[in-house]
Amino acid sequence: MGKTLFDKVWDTHIVDTVPEGPQILYIDKHLIHEVTSPQAFAELEEKGIDMARTDKTVATADHNVPTINQHLTIKDALSRKQVDTLTKNCEKFGVTLYGLGHPYQGIVHVMSPELGITQPGMTMVCGDSHTSTHGAFGTIAFGIGTSQVAQVFASQCVLMNKPQTMRITVNGKLNPNVGPKDVILYVIAQLGTNSGTGYFVEYAGDVFEDMSMEGRMTVCNMSIEMGARGGMIAPDQTTFSYVKNREFAPKGEAWDKKLTYWKTLHSDKDAIFDKEHHFNAADIAPMITYGTNPGMGMALDAQIPTAKNETEIKALQYMGFKEGEELLGKRINYVFIGSCTNSRIEDFRTVASYIKGKRKAANVNALIVPGSQQVAAQIQKEGLTQIFEEAGFEIRQSGCSACLGMNEDKIPANEYCVSTSNRNFEGRQGPGSRTLLASPLIAAMTAVEGKITSLT
Amino acid sequence: MEKFTKLQSQAVPLPISDVDTDQIIPARFLKATNKIGFGSNLFRDWRYLNDTETNSDFVLNNPKYTGSILVAGANFGCGSSREHAAWAIADYGFKVVISSFFADIFKGNALNNGILPIQISQNHLNAILERLEGHPETIIEVDLEAQKCTVDVLNIECSFEIDPYKKYCLINGFDDIDFLLSKKAEISAFEKNID
Ligand code: SF4
Numbered sequence: 001m002g003k004t005l006f007d008k009v010w011d012t013h014i015v016d017t018v019p020e021g022p023q024i025l026y027i028d029k030h031l032i033h034e035v036t037s038p039q040a041f042a043e044l045e046e047k048g049i050d051m052a053r054t055d056k057t058v059a060t061a062d063h064n065v066p067t068i069n070q071h072l073t074i075k076d077a078l079s080r081k082q083v084d085t086l087t088k089n090c091e092k093f094g095v096t097l098y099g100l101g102h103p104y105q106g107i108v109h110v111m112s113p114e115l116g117i118t119q120p121g122m123t124m125v126c127g128d129s130h131t132s133t134h135g136a137f138g139t140i141a142f143g144i145g146t147s148q149v150a151q152v153f154a155s156q157c158v159l160m161n162k163p164q165t166m167r168i169t170v171n172g173k174l175n176p177n178v179g180p181k182d183v184i185l186y187v188i189a190q191l192g193t194n195s196g197t198g199y200f201v202e203y204a205g206d207v208f209e210d211m212s213m214e215g216r217m218t219v220c221n222m223s224i225e226m227g228a229r230g231g232m233i234a235p236d237q238t239t240f241s242y243v244k245n246r247e248f249a250p251k252g253e254a255w256d257k258k259l260t261y262w263k264t265l266h267s268d269k270d271a272i273f274d275k276e277h278h279f280n281a282a283d284i285a286p287m288i289t290y291g292t293n294p295g296m297g298m299a300l301d302a303q304i305p306t307a308k309n310e311t312e313i314k315a316l317q318y319m320g321f322k323e324g325e326e327l328l329g330k331r332i333n334y335v336f337i338g339s340c341t342n343s344r345i346e347d348f349r350t351v352a353s354y355i356k357g358k359r360k361a362a363n364v365n366a367l368i369v370p371g372s373q374q375v376a377a378q379i380q381k382e383g384l385t386q387i388f389e390e391a392g393f394e395i396r397q398s399g400c401s402a403c404l405g406m407n408e409d410k411i412p413a414n415e416y417c418v419s420t421s422n423r424n425f426e427g428r429q430g431p432g433s434r435t436l437l438a439s440p441l442i443a444a445m446t447a448v449e450g451k452i453t454s455l456t
Numbered sequence: 457m458e459k460f461t462k463l464q465s466q467a468v469p470l471p472i473s474d475v476d477t478d479q480i481i482p483a484r485f486l487k488a489t490n491k492i493g494f495g496s497n498l499f500r501d502w503r504y505l506n507d508t509e510t511n512s513d514f515v516l517n518n519p520k521y522t523g524s525i526l527v528a529g530a531n532f533g534c535g536s537s538r539e540h541a542a543w544a545i546a547d548y549g550f551k552v553v554i555s556s557f558f559a560d561i562f563k564g565n566a567l568n569n570g571i572l573p574i575q576i577s578q579n580h581l582n583a584i585l586e587r588l589e590g591h592p593e594t595i596i597e598v599d600l601e602a603q604k605c606t607v608d609v610l611n612i613e614c615s616f617e618i619d620p621y622k623k624y625c626l627i628n629g630f631d632d633i634d635f636l637l638s639k640k641a642e643i644s645a646f647e648k649n650i651d
Pocket of ligand 1: 062339
């Protein structure tokens with residue numbers, strides 16, 4: 001029987017199997033950030049052990065950093081302490097850190113791929129559930145808890161039971177104005193938020209083959225929102241061209257050798273998946289969410305469906321929406337374009353090409369937060385800054401920002417925010433905030449119209 | 457890690473499904489650099505109406521409900537991988553969480569912190585939640601060795617699954633990190649082949 005892409009990568013990383021227990025999986029790259037690492041470093045110190053492979057660990061500060069005046073001392077004392085703790089720990093243990101002010105600093109899942117740290121066939125972990133993003137390169141990448149961060153520090157391995165495999169195939173051609181974000185919101189709305197639990201997903205079919213790397217990252221990023229630990233896409237010419245010549249990509253002979261190997265990373269024709277789902281690209285419309293989990297999504301111009309259970313009733317109450325109601329015409333005062341889902345250069349190009357020559361509505365606060373310093377520099381270089389400024393959008397410095405409302409970038413209570421991030425949980429963007437997840441294009445359009453509007 | 461074998465306790469019902477880790481512990485409380493004190497912010501935005509006022513409608517503020525078992529709706533712990541959620545639950549005093557379905561990362565984080573996640577059928581879960589509503593004094597018994605969860609008054613005795621390795625860790629208070637450190641030689645041998 002043939003092997004799936006997942007099997008191929010997994011099997012080559014198994015150090016050992018615990019009888020009747022999990023497997024020991026070797027990790028090629030460990031990404032860390034300020035929020036989920038301090039207790040893991042502390043555990044090393046308590047136990048008096050050193051890090052196994054500092055050379056396979058890269059750190060950045062992203063979750064808890066301000067997005068204004070990053071050159072100044074962080075005002076919030078607790079945030080400052082957390083960021084300083086990361087700096088001290090990295091110095092002490094000898095870990096490469098792209099901290100505030102460094103030209104490579106950025107959201108961990110934006111920074112690593114753009115530097116060529118993420119490569120096909122790797123195993124990668126990070127104390128962050130959206131580590132699934134890196135699966136876009138044909139990588140086994142998943143989020144871990146802080147105890148596991150400590151385990152990887154100590155041993156460069158995690159203990160894990162081999163997940164089952166699921167393939168999600170979307171064939172056909174996408175409708176106009178439908179992008180990667182719509183595809184993944186559609187899939188999650190169809191399958192539900194726990195459909196992926198226990199599985200690793202492979203996305204296959206025309207739609208993903210035709211997608212850019214940025215788009216594939218958007219899709220894989222949200223795998224966790226259906227409960228899957230990770231999602232993967234087989235590497236192809238698009239992947240190889242993206243990785244080639246990036247800072248940490250292999251060069252010369254090493255490149256040729258890797259490339260030969262990477263070309264073997266695809267599911268064999270006769271590979272069997274534990275579960276398969278098929279969708280038609282033509283059925284997917286621009287999407288928006290109306291509830292408090294990413295599975296509560298619908299076509300932009302649809303009506304809010306009937307609540308299926310107590311939890312959905314509670315979600316509609318929280319959002320201030322009614323069953324059967326349309327979202328079209330709803331006044332929106334906040335728009336957030338950022339997060340590891342949609343803060344790459346391609347996302348901002350989409351936004352810029354829509355808003356060029358337009359202005360945001362007077363009622364709207366529109367925030368643009370690049371995913372990394374490199375994206376910010378690119379925005380500048382391509383002249384998008386001027387377009388955003390003329391349209392009245394506010395451009396910030398890179399970080400997670402209003403995606404999780406840890407720093408001061410929060411959406412006020414009861415306010416709606418059309419957001420390009422990945423989670424619409426209660427209070428995710430600040431206590432009482434109400435999040436509607438959508439693509440960068442819909443976010444841009446909402447900012448211009450001041451309300452949710454149909455694209456046609 | 458603390459050892460876990462048996463527990464007999466009252467339980468706190470939370471009949472909500474898809475409870476995400478942002479509800480268990482909101483992001484603004486993740487600024488700490490240690491693991492202490494998260495319990496006071498467990499379910500913070502459901503427990504409090506504002507900075508000072510508690511929400512008397514929320515179950516943790518109802519003095520009738522106490523105990524070290526939390527009984528929650530399906531897909532408990534979805535969303536962010538923050539282990540702070542498990543720390544908050546443990547720090548508050550819960551040792552067991554019962555649900556009909558757990559999110560993956562949360563389940564692992566719970567086990568790594570000596571919290572036992574017990575998955576039971578939706579029918580049993582509904583029966584227990586319903587019972588707890590009218591009878592907060594109901595006792596639930598958990599026996600890890602036998603992998604059994606019992607509610608005498610309801611005539612419920614359900615067995616639950618747990619990975620044998622994880623069971624061994626809980627019963628003996630053994631951490632994954634100790635296990636991995638004991639495998640250093642195998643890991644080094646593996647590394648020789650790939651580097
Ligand atoms: S942008 Fe949001 S989802 Fe992504 S890593 Fe940061 S907080 Fe997590």
